[in-house]
Amino acid sequence: MLIAFALTPMGVDENVADLVADAVRIVRESGLPNRSDSMYTMIEGEWDEVMDVVRRAAEAVAAKAPRVQLVLKADLWPGMDRPLDGKIALLEQRVADAP
Template identity: 65%
Template sequence: MLIAFSITPLGVGESVGDLVAEAVRVVRESGLPNQTDAMFTLVEGEWDEVMAVVKRAVDVVAAHAPRVSVVLKADIRPGVTDGLTSKVVDLEARLADA
């Protein structure tokens, strides 16, 4: 499974970067393949392990914020591995062929 998610702490003021960094730290320490961009963090793995990482990241933020917003998109495709990079490689190859 490949997921893209974002966590937004609410009720802690305008700057949320420190808490978002704590959530990303949880993901990076998980050992699962991951990538973070300006909007989302992507994580790849089995359902239970990926969702456990998301829960831990939310819990870290919730410990310091009275409310947490989570946006999550999942691509569940059994048998596919390395979707985190292979999807981008495939897209780039298609663009190069055009």
């Protein structure tokens, strides 16, 4: 499974980078394949292990912010090998094969 999620600390000053960094650090320390970009952090793994990491990341932000918004998107694709990279490889192949 592949999860893309974003945590938004609410009720804090405009500089939320430190709080978001706390969450990303938890994801990276999980050992699961992951990638962060300017809008989402993606994490790959089994349902329970991925959701545990998302929960711990949200709790880390909630420990320093009075409110946290979580946006979560899941791709449940049985049989997709390594979806974090596999989906991009599939897309790139399709782009290269286009007339």
